[in-house]
Amino acid sequence: MTSAIRFVLNGEEVSxxxxxxxxxxxxxxxxxxxxxxxxxxxxxxxxxxxTVLVGRLIGGALRYESVNACIRFVGSLHGTHVVTVEHLAARDGRLHPVQQAMVDCHGSQCGFCTPGFVMSLYGLWMANENPSRAEIEIALQGNLCRCTGYEPIVKAAEQVAAARPSALFDPIERDRAEIMAKLWTIRTSSDTIRVEKDNRQAIIPGTLQALAEVLSDNPGATIVAGATDVGLWVTKQMRPINPVVFINHLTDLQTITEDETGLVIGAGVTYAQAFEVLEAYHPALGRLIDRIGGQQVRNMGTIGGNIANGSPIGDTPPALIALGATVTLRSTAGSRTLPLEDFFIDYGRQDRQPGEFVEKLTLPPPDDEAFYAVYKISKRRDEDISALCGAFYLTLDGEGCVDTCRIAFGGMAGIPKRAKAVEEALTGRPWSWNTVASVRDAFDEDYQPLTDWRATAEYRAITARNLLTRFFLETAGQSQELARFEPEEA
Amino acid sequence: MDNTTFEAKGTITGPMHASLKHDSAHKHVTGSAEYIDDMPEPAGTLHAALGLSERAHADILAIDLSAVKAAPGVVAVITADDIPGVNDVSSNGSHDEPLLATTKVEFHGQPIFVVIGETRDQARRAARLARIDYRDLPHWTDIDGALENGAPLVVSPMTLKRGEPETEMGNAPRRLTGQMYIGGQEHFYLESQIALAIPGEDEDVTVWSSTQHPTEVQHMVAHVLACASHAVTVNTRRMGGGFGGKETQGAHFACLAAVAAKKLNRAVKFRPDRDEDMMVTGKRHDFRVDYELGFDDEGRIHAVDATFAARCGFSSDLSGPVTDRALFHADSSYFYPHVHLTSKPLKTHTCSNTAFRGFGGPQGMVGGERFIEEIAYAVGKDPLDIRKLNFYGEPGSGRTLTPYHQEVEDNILLRLVEELETSSDYRARRQAIMEFNANSPVIRKGIALTPVKFGISFTMTAFNQAGALVHVYSDGSIHLNHGGTEMGQGLYTKVAQVVADTFQVDIERVKITATSTGKVPNTSATAASSGSDLNGMAAYDAARQIKERLIEFACRKWQVAASDVEFLPNRVRVGTDTLTFDALVKAAYFDRVQLSAAGFYKTPKIHWDRAAGRGRPFYYFAYGAACSEVSIDTLTGEYLVDRTDILHDVGRSLNPVIDIGQVEGAFVQGMGWLTTEELWWDGKGRLRTHAPSTYKIPLASDRPKIFNVKLAEWSENREQTIGRSKAVGEPPFMLGISVLEALSMAVASIADYTVCPRLDAPATPERVLMAVERLKAM
Incomplete structure (x- = not known):
């Protein structure tokens, strides 16, 4: 057993x-x-x-991701390189090109948000040589500025991309090999780390098996992957959670594989990591993921966590339920797999037994004949929580009648829930304007939504119906949707 | 004479009217700009956390703080009993705002006690352990509830009246009545409120406060500590945003930190959590506007009668002048021949609403623009034509008198609007949009071009004064201090430009120093867009005095006429010779010339009689116009802002890049107010949108996709302001109204533009969809 974590902070190794x-x-x-x-x-x-950058080893490469330091726990930093804004300027005081572009474009006013923007822009600059405006906006979804109106910040991103400076100037490029070597050394041990302070414990299991054992011994432990939800339990609700089991470093949970059963996504895969594969599988899912949180949250948050926390307004569950996904839970007793929709029992209650953790989820292979769409409705388009999120999956028989139909919504009930009455009303009937119009009221059987600060019950009810209309129009090739960027601009 | 060589340069760096970067830009991007939470803490610094009311309106029966006191790290718990002076922070002297509640709470989240702990985390955790017994009293949180319950007014209402509105309303060929709800707005400065109080000897205390109004914080701290103002020094180097939210609201935190610091004789830092900041501090006022309009078939306004009822919160704070300013701007840019306007500043059981960029003016203008929309849809014309038909006229037109009896003397509305109409291609685009809408079942578009006319000056005449302190050191370096505060708007940069320009020295010589009540006393809030007008002039006055002494000295020493002393870039010509600025300063020092001066400025010409509703409250007007195009989704109410073109008047800009930054930022903030920013209280009176997870300000991806912003370069202030510039902080905020109106037009397409959609603000996707549904049902 080890009792310290090791990471690199800017230029310094820390134990x-x-x-x-x-x-x-x-x-x-x-x-x-x-x-x-x-x-x-x-x-x-x-x-x-x-915002800071955290570098970690992924499949042999050292990748840097922007994260929110305010909800990231220190215990999750083992084997990483943390880079803060202080590390950017050259040793002689010259500004990093990203910083210089922000100055040149007048990208700061009050300056309080600026270090965070600099770090998000830095992360983008490293990951994307020539970002489009759409990509810049996506990279900046997690950064609020109340002064500038953003135009000069976006221009700074464009300017710095246009004039790429020498890599020698960049502190990460300069030290990359050295940092990688250091992180490899740290990660050679797969011992479980336990750190205790004031009778509270952080446990960093070295392997999946060790995780299962830790949970078996500590059934009341809180599992933390991305901390994008648990972080708020601490900073806002000040819950005294103990012990805390960190799993974000477990690469065995971060694999995405494809086999005859479909696409298997480890519970520790972040939204950002999953994006590419899911987008290729189901473009609609990719578009949804781009609207979950900001880039920092997508770099930290995991799809497994989005399921495991059981929120009625998590964005991925309805989308995955409509696809017929299954979830696999594991404990020292073994694994079991169940349809994802069955995992959500009631508000705040999931089918996860003490000692179990979500190991993976499986998406059935895509059916080229099927129609699939996800519509997220929120007050603000990006980085907002859904007022409602509707996912539709449909196949037709040879006669143009509805063969399979899975519709699931978030934000309409205490759990992510299928619209069974609507599905039943549609199944077997011609997929037509008339059918769609005639089943609209079946939504009332499925859902009795609430009024809250995100939307009234009335708005949710009307919009759910209208999303079915949208889905029909889309399948009929008559889709009309708002798009900030044309496909060629993105 | 010293004829040492100098670098001959034609110009100085950083003169007035130059596009200079923000003085702290370099520090911002490196993270080295110091905000109060970043300052090294004095040894033994303690931390404060608030204990808040859990009821909207209740008598406090008992407070049990034993668990709080016993919690780890707790050093003290401060209640009203610990306040040595007055338990009140009312900014207007009406004694209606206790610093800490004692026997009664009047909103959910009202501070009752403060925990002082060794760490902030310990203080926050302990604050949740209080047991407080309440007896609930009836509460209301919104305007309708206040009116139904016969709520009292927090301050006497104002009435503006001109002409014969009663008879002329009756005589008008057409009349209509309507109602509009306009939501409030959270400031969401990125740096939350914060104060650091450091006790000194005697009664002294130094407070670092993130405030737009150091002098008021000084006064409040003195009142609650029962000491003289001279014992209290308040310093502010920079804020991480203010927007009005740190005009009066910073005082609470500063006062509580100071009380604890003096009681415990240790430094105390008070930084509330974001959620607490949002629950406790005031916001922009919500309004309900009830209106009756008299007009003719052409769309010309004959008479306007409107009542502006506001959600003021539990105390008066700045609600009087805010609701006044709403009435001052209910005319927007239009001449109302006969008019009657009344305010209703209603008490509600919510946090006490306060200043926010525009200070009631935006709500007044949104009301005025709704009037135009109503008339346009009623007579079936393009709203822009109705606007132009009703604009204030040129002097002599008989259409220049405002409802408050001030003449509009500097009107540039028509030129500005027509330039933008042309440059934005408004007419052709509107036509194209109507054609698009005719063939688009789901997506609809809208476009609107709306004007801004905003009165500049504090309506409280006394506040229109400012001081500055300039030292020239014997090495020729310059220390600048003034009463204005820096919240990101570039005020420090602009005022430094004024001083550099006056002495004709490079701006790098001018050190901008933290605002301090010990250096410049009795300052006004940096508010009402007046920062550069007032402090620029005061700093100019100080620099001018020193410069005149230097000229007088040079005349005496080198026996030349004053006309033979000329300040050239970084040097001074004396007769036929020149010497460096440094050399002149050094020589003047050895001749015992005073090289320090206090400057002062007060705005001329203004006066205001509130009771009579007459006067000249404003020195001048700033103008602007915006044209926005949007698309809406009629299935969900979602929308996008496709393009915005802006032409804005800042007179002769002191710093064009800073001014453009102000215009762009204000527009996006104004657009946010009218679109996605929604405050939502539940039935228990709890604000449920108290964090960025629930309260949605615009993101980069919300700004107009095409965003063209220009200053009206031909404009020059007709009044003698600093460099003939105009104020820029607030006026462009109201350019955001163009987005609301464009959304409205897109909705109006549902009923073929025959019905005014009466789209209320904020126009969330939900409100847009509901308006669509309403028009579909017609």
């Missing part, structure tokens, strides 16, 4: 055995290290003022 399981990276940086460039704007991963 840390003194931290509470819920200490955030932002507090560690600001309070303990006096690295005050990263700011706290919201402490819930929504404003991006605390």
């Amino acid at each position: 840390l055995g003194d931290f509470a399981p819920t200490e955030t990276l932002l507090d560690y940086l600001r309070l303990r290290r006096r690295l005050t460039g990263s700011k706290e704007g919201c402490a819930e991963g929504d404003c991006g003022a605390c």
